[in-house]
Amino acid sequence: MDDIVRQAMAKWPHVPACYGWLGLDARGQWWLRDAQAQACGGFASGRAGARGTLLRHEKLIDFIGRNYDADARGCWYFQNGPQRVFVELEAAPWVWRLRCTEAQLELTAHTGALLAAADVQQAVLDDQGHLYLLLPRGLGLVHSQDMDDAARALERGWLAEPEELPRSVLAERFGYRQSPQALEQATEMLPDR
Known part of the structure; x- marks a missing residue:
């Protein structure tokens, strides 16, 4: 992880996470998913427009790669300064x-x-x-x-x-989540205990 990212995390420790806005396809390409892309369906759905916009900026792609990790739930994310941007996966992390x-x-x-x-x-x-x-x-x-x-x-x-x-058993067997956004939405719907 980049030092500048660690410093930002220490300075702003309580920045809310971001879900649904970044995807990784089966060719290892990153996709930005604005609200319009997300409205078309899940990243791995195959629906027209659901992927969003292919990232082409090499320095941004390298930055994402250096700061790519997983949490304890098996959700993969890009640590963008103090904010975690969770990644929708087409196939695997x-x-x-x-x-x-x-x-x-x-x-x-x-x-x-x-x-x-x-x-x-x-x-x-x-x-x-x-x-x-x-x-x-x-x-x-x-x-x-x-x-x-x-x-x-x-x-x-x-x-x-x-x-x-x-293919349907790979995520569970190998401990990753294809859609952290779906997990987050399901968690939000649970009644308070």
């Missing part, structure tokens, strides 16, 4: 880029962080044919453009044979 060379398997997170292939704990194939890898950071979807590299890594024994699981 991470998108992994793979490159299989003659000598090794190279892994990079959608945030740009370089990862050790030895840290891969598990491979998972969902019922739609998407490949996920579990690393200490969490579960991540292998980018669709890197499936040839993933197949070569499997052939070479650099990745374990994937466990087959329905």
Whole structure:
């Protein structure tokens, strides 16, 4: 996390969190979701306009990546100064880029962080044919453009044979929330005790 973010958190410790305004797609791209985009439906709904506007500003994308984390509920967020901006996930909290060379398997997170292939704990194939890898950071979807590299890594024994699981169970099994906004709205509807 950036020092300037830590300083802002210390200076303003009680800034309300923001829900629904940022999304991460299955290609590792960030999307800004204004009120109009949110009115079109959930980020992962596939409805026209629900994604919002693709972020293209490289310095902002890097800033988000450096300050991306999860809370104890499994909700992923971007710490924007003193405010947590919770992220709607299309698939998983991470998108992994793979490159299989003659000598090794190279892994990079959608945030740009370089990862050790030895840290891969598990491979998972969902019922739609998407490949996920579990690393200490969490579960991540292998980018669709890197499936040839993933197949070569499997052939070479650099990745374990994937466990087959329905996509519907991944979030619960691997401890993340696809929609922190939906969780927050459900919590707000609970009667006071």
